[in-house]
Amino acid sequence: MPQTLSEQILSNAAGRHVRAGDIVTARIDLAMVHDSIAPSVIRILHEELGAEHVWNAGRIAVAIDHVAPAATTQTAESQNRLRAWVRKEGIQHFFDAGRGIAHQVLIEEGLAQPGMLVVGSDSHSTAYGAVGAFGTGMGATDIALALATGQTWLRVPETIRVQARGRLRAGVTAKDVALRIARDLRADGATYQTIEYHGFDRFSLGERTTLTTMAIEVGGKAGVVPPTGLALADRSVPNWLRVEPGATYSRTLEIDLDELTPQIAEPNHVDNVVDLRDVGRVNVDVVYLGTCTNGRHEDLAAAARILQGRRIAPGVRMMVVPASSEALQLAVADGTISTLLAAGATLGTPGCGACIGRHMGVLAPGDVALFTGNRNFRGRMGHPDAQIYLGSPEVAAATAIAGYIADPREVVAVEPRAESSTVIPLMSS
Amino acid sequence: MARVWRFGEDVNTDQIVPGRFAPYVTSEAELRKYPFIEARPEFASSVVPGDIIVAGRNFGCGSSREYAPQALKLVGIGAIIAPSFARIFFRNGLNLGIPLFEADLQWLPDGAEVELNPEQAVLRFEDRSVQLPHPPAWMQAVWSAGGIVPYFREHGRFPGEAAQ
Numbered sequence: 001m002p003q004t005l006s007e008q009i010l011s012n013a014a015g016r017h018v019r020a021g022d023i024v025t026a027r028i029d030l031a032m033v034h035d036s037i038a039p040s041v042i043r044i045l046h047e048e049l050g051a052e053h054v055w056n057a058g059r060i061a062v063a064i065d066h067v068a069p070a071a072t073t074q075t076a077e078s079q080n081r082l083r084a085w086v087r088k089e090g091i092q093h094f095f096d097a098g099r100g101i102a103h104q105v106l107i108e109e110g111l112a113q114p115g116m117l118v119v120g121s122d123s124h125s126t127a128y129g130a131v132g133a134f135g136t137g138m139g140a141t142d143i144a145l146a147l148a149t150g151q152t153w154l155r156v157p158e159t160i161r162v163q164a165r166g167r168l169r170a171g172v173t174a175k176d177v178a179l180r181i182a183r184d185l186r187a188d189g190a191t192y193q194t195i196e197y198h199g200f201d202r203f204s205l206g207e208r209t210t211l212t213t214m215a216i217e218v219g220g221k222a223g224v225v226p227p228t229g230l231a232l233a234d235r236s237v238p239n240w241l242r243v244e245p246g247a248t249y250s251r252t253l254e255i256d257l258d259e260l261t262p263q264i265a266e267p268n269h270v271d272n273v274v275d276l277r278d279v280g281r282v283n284v285d286v287v288y289l290g291t292c293t294n295g296r297h298e299d300l301a302a303a304a305r306i307l308q309g310r311r312i313a314p315g316v317r318m319m320v321v322p323a324s325s326e327a328l329q330l331a332v333a334d335g336t337i338s339t340l341l342a343a344g345a346t347l348g349t350p351g352c353g354a355c356i357g358r359h360m361g362v363l364a365p366g367d368v369a370l371f372t373g374n375r376n377f378r379g380r381m382g383h384p385d386a387q388i389y390l391g392s393p394e395v396a397a398a399t400a401i402a403g404y405i406a407d408p409r410e411v412v413a414v415e416p417r418a419e420s421s422t423v424i425p426l427m428s429s
Numbered sequence: 430m431a432r433v434w435r436f437g438e439d440v441n442t443d444q445i446v447p448g449r450f451a452p453y454v455t456s457e458a459e460l461r462k463y464p465f466i467e468a469r470p471e472f473a474s475s476v477v478p479g480d481i482i483v484a485g486r487n488f489g490c491g492s493s494r495e496y497a498p499q500a501l502k503l504v505g506i507g508a509i510i511a512p513s514f515a516r517i518f519f520r521n522g523l524n525l526g527i528p529l530f531e532a533d534l535q536w537l538p539d540g541a542e543v544e545l546n547p548e549q550a551v552l553r554f555e556d557r558s559v560q561l562p563h564p565p566a567w568m569q570a571v572w573s574a575g576g577i578v579p580y581f582r583e584h585g586r587f588p589g590e591a592a593q
Contacts, residue, residue, distance in 0.1 A: 023567075023589030036453040040495065048578045067454070075454060123493040123517055139495030139521035141577055145587075153587035187439050188487035192516050219490065221516055269439055356448035377443040377491060384447075384467045 002244035004159040005224045006194040009134040012240060013117040020158040020248070029133075030059055030111055031146045032102050032120035035075075036066040036356075037139075038082045041121060044144035054089050055150035061093040061111055062086050063102035066122075068351035070097070071359040100324025100350040103127035103292045107209065108326050114227040115238040119146050124292050124374065126215040130208035131235060132227030134194070137216060157194045157221045160185070161249040164199030166258035171407070171414040173302070174207035175294055175372065175392035177255060178214040179263035183273035184253055191219030193250060198243070199257075201229030206296040207417075213293045214374050217270040262407055265390035268378040276395065279405050286369040287318040287400040288381075289393055290348070291355050294372035295323030297330040298417065299393040304336040306397035306412050307343040313403030318345040318396075319361040321353035343400070357382045370399040431479045431507055434472065435539035438485030442518065444468040445489070445497040452496055460496060461503040478505025481545055483534045486511060489518025498522045508545055510534050510552075510561065523568060526576035530561040547572070 003011065004020070011018045013026035033041055045051050054060055062082065070076035079097070086094045095105050103124055106112045114132035118125065121143045128135025138152070146152050162181060168174075181195070195215045200208060208225045215223025227237045262276040289295070289303055300322060312318050320340050322328040328350050331337045337347065346361075354361040355373045362382030363369055369381065369388050376388035389405060398408040408414050448454075450463040465472040482488075482501070488511035489497065498521045501509070508528040512535075522529045528547040537543070537554060544553040548569075550561040564572075567588040574580035580588065 025587045025589070036451055037494070039453065044578065049582070072454065074456075078453060121493060123491065125493075137493040137517055139493050139498075139517060139524060141495060141524040142520065145577065145581060151587070153589055155589075187490055188513060188515070191487070191513060219487065219515055358449055358451075358454055362449075375441075375443070375491060377441045379447045379449075379467050380443050382449070 002246040004194065004247045004249070005132070005196055005226065005241065005243065006134055006157055006159055006222060008241055009115055009117060010154065010156050012115065018156050020156050022156045023153065024156060025151055025153045026117055028059065028119055028146050028150055028152055029116035030061060030106070030118045031143060032061045032063065032106060032118065032125060033143060034066055034102050034122050035064040035079055035082060037121040037143070038062065039078055040140035041144045041147065042085055044141055045147050049144060049148045051148040054147045057090045058092065059150070060091050060147060061095070061102065061106055062091055063095040063099070063105060064097045065101045065351045066356060067358055068097035069349055097351065098325055098349050100322070100327070101292045101295070101352055103213065104209070104296065104323040104327070107131060107205065108324060114232070114235055115241045119143065119152055123216045124213045126220055126223045127209050127213045127292055129212035129215065129222055129224040130205060131232065132224060132237065132241065134222050134224060136222050155192065157192055158250040159194045159196050160190050161252040162195055162197050162255060163252055164255045164257050166256055167202070168257045168260065168416065170416040171394055171409040172260050172262060173392040173394060173417065174203060174210040176260055176263045177257070178211050179265055179273045179390065180255060180260060181253065182214065182218050182265065182271045183263065185218040187217065187269060187271040188219045190215065192221060195220045195223040197223065197225045200225055203229070203231065204298060205231045206298045209296070210293050217374055262392065262395055264395070264405060265376050267376055267387045267389065270375060270390065276391070276405065276407050282368065282389065282405045283403060284316060284370050284399055284405060285367045286361070286363060287312070287316060287396050288354060288361060288369055288371045288373070289319070289396050290321030290323065290353050291373035292323055293374040294393050295321060295327060297327040297336070299372065300327065300331045300340065301334065301336045302417055303393045303397035304339040306394060306408055306414065307401065308339050310343055310401050312344040312400040316400055316403050318400045319348060319354070320345045321348040321360065322350045325350050354381050370396055370405055372396050430542045430544060431481050432477070433537050433539065433541040433543055434476065434480060434482050435537065436482060436484040439487045439490055440484055441491035442489055442494050442497040443491055446494065446500050451494065460500050464500040464504060473504060476504045476506070479507040480505070481507050481543060482509045483537050484509070484511040485535055486513045488514050490515035493517045495521045498525050498527055502527055508547055523571055524577040526572055528572055532561045534559065
């Protein structure tokens with residue numbers, strides 16, 4: 001029987017042929033722990049489970065990204081305890097404050113690879129599907145069990161097939177595809193399921209990550225892009241991992257990329273998505289460019305191309321928080337950061353920034369924000385009486401110039417983003 | 430008797446405990462004060478152990494933060510009943526030993542006084558008796574162990590394998 005990519009990956013991880021609906025105990029290839037959940041994970045691991053050490057320090061990655069750098073003495077102390085634990089356990093894959101968001105860093109470092117089962121303490125661990133891994137988010141107890149045993153238990157998910165046709169037009173991006181998927185599937189449309197994204201061979205690794213980070217926003221257990229196309233040409237793909245004609249999908253969602261226009265998620269739900277042209281005039285106070293969904297170099301560069309030689313509107317605050325130090329270095333090297341700063345933007349330390357509403361640009365009551373992240377829940381970025389609209393980096397740049405939510409195609413002549421034939425080499429490779 | 434607390438659809442974990450109130454930035458000791466602190470500020474001070482949450486579909490969507498169900502456990506929530514749950518929340522709730530039932534009881538008014546027998550999955554309201562769907566045996570085994578950690582320590586393995 002032909003298998004979906006999830007069935008193939010979980011068969012490999014379980015050591016037997018599995019099908020959707022099976023409950024399996026599976027071997028973990030990589031486990032990610034981040035700063036805000038780490039204290040609970042470490043407590044459960046040692047005190048409740050009685051484990052002396054982690055199962056395999058080489059298969060664990062630890063990142064300080066959720067409050068990076070520390071905002072209070074309490075988080076500073078907590079992070080020092082985490083650093084001491086990492087040293088004690090001999091964990092080499094440790095990414096301290098400033099290196100960036102775990103999901104982006106694990107992909108940049110080549111730790112997440114095609115065919116792997118990756119579990120992470122953050123819900124956006126679906127990101128790892130960008131390289132053809134099965135990435136899924138879990139709570140502190142599951143992660144502690146994973147660290148103790150090297151295993152987890154899962155129900156093998158059914159799979160929804162997203163089938164794209166055509167090519168994105170200038171000013172329309174992977175973010176608009178992700179929002180279109182949320183609009184069609186709704187916030188629980190993929191609950192307990194994987195999304196497989198087909199027809200995206202031309203997408204860069206970053207664009208694929210934009211899609212997969214948002215699989216969780218429709219309830220997905222994982223979001224997997226088949227590891228084919230130029231963007232994945234330098235990765236080694238296991239010979240058992242391939243799209244098999246005849247695999248069973250619970251449904252297929254067709255997306256016509258040629259026809260897609262910029263999308264906006266209005267407050268306070270990610271699936272509250274409309275065409276940008278139907279939004280009406282929404283004045284904004286804050287434009288926030290960053291996150292694991294849209295904080296990569298290519299996102300910053302796309303915004304800079306629109307902001308080149310222009311100024312952000314009076315009264316608008318624009319915050320730029322790169323997803324990683326590598327994204328920041330690339331953006332410094334090619335003048336992107338300089339362009340953004342000249343336009344009036346402000347720069348934050350690579351990491352999750354204000355996406356969880358803890359520091360680095362949290363919103364006040366009444367603030368209206370255009371955010372390139374993945375969640376617009378009430379209170380997500382600070383005060384519950386702030387309003388969060390989700391959109392692409394290009395929309396963010398156009399909005400910063402206009403002072404209201406604007407279509408990049410109406411602000412400047414936008415060039416399409418380069419396709420993955422012009423991949424920027426990873427600095428670490 | 431237990432009081433019903435009614436919530437709507439797509440209740441996300443940022444509503445249950447906002448990120449700004451995480452133990453990482455506040456403290457474990459304070460967590461019991463924070464469930465629904467902004468979405469429903471009277472909840473944490475009025476809820477009593479055994480009370481039940483009845484909500485619409487997709488309860489617990491969003492972040493993987495286990496401190497959201499943990500906060501509900503700390504105030505003694507007896508069960509959560511919704512037509513569907515977000516996957517990570519359901520798993521975290523199960524891991525913590527909170528009874529979760531997939532059923533649509535949104536006809537129950539907020540503040541209704543009910544009686545719930547989680548083992549038999551039966552809820553009584555006035556003169557009505559409602560049979561809730563029975564969770565699979567392995568899931569009940571996790572609940573009765575008190576959560577996944579005591580279950581794992583007792584059995585030395587994860588649920589499911591033996592149940593097939």
